[in-house]
Amino acid sequence: MQSEILIPLIIFSAIFGVSYVYLTTRNKERLALIEKGADASLFNTGKKKGFGSIVLNLALLAIGIGLGVLVGAMLEQSGMEEDVAYPASIFIFAGLGLVTSFFVNRKLDKEA
Known part of the structure; x- marks a missing residue:
């Protein structure tokens, strides 16, 4: 207690x-x-990330998680175990979303 x-x-x-x-x-x-x-x-020497950069990171992460859930459901329907399909695909696609946001942010920083 x-x-x-x-x-x-x-x-x-x-x-x-x-x-x-x-x-x-x-x-x-x-x-x-x-x-x-x-x-x-x-x-004030460090680069400050703007609000748009944070929103972009979160948006691409959410898209990756959504795709991971979708792919996990498709893998489960095709015969893979649910305990493996969902976490694996969520982590893979969330990681891909974060890698994509890194490259997009780097490209936007070079343009600015």
């Missing part, structure tokens, strides 16, 4: 603790750089 309350509490406190330490450490590093006279443009 105690584990029903204790396990979610431990999980959420661990997530909070890790994110708190990460954010405070990053803030301290940035303040130290600013005190030493570093330019603020240092913090």
Whole structure:
């Protein structure tokens, strides 16, 4: 009975603790750089992915999962076991969707 309350509490406190330490450490590093006279443009050097890129990744992943379910159903109808057909085809097509999104995003980054 105690584990029903204790396990979610431990999980959420661990997530909070890790994110708190990460954010405070990053803030301290940035303040130290600013005190030493570093330019603020240092913090903006990484490429930021836009909202469209994230939506494209999720859309192609969802398409891949949908195709995986469809192919899994077709494999099950053709005689393959359900326990094998669905997970295998879902993972294969989800992976193909993510690989496709990688190449599409790389092409879009080169154009921009």
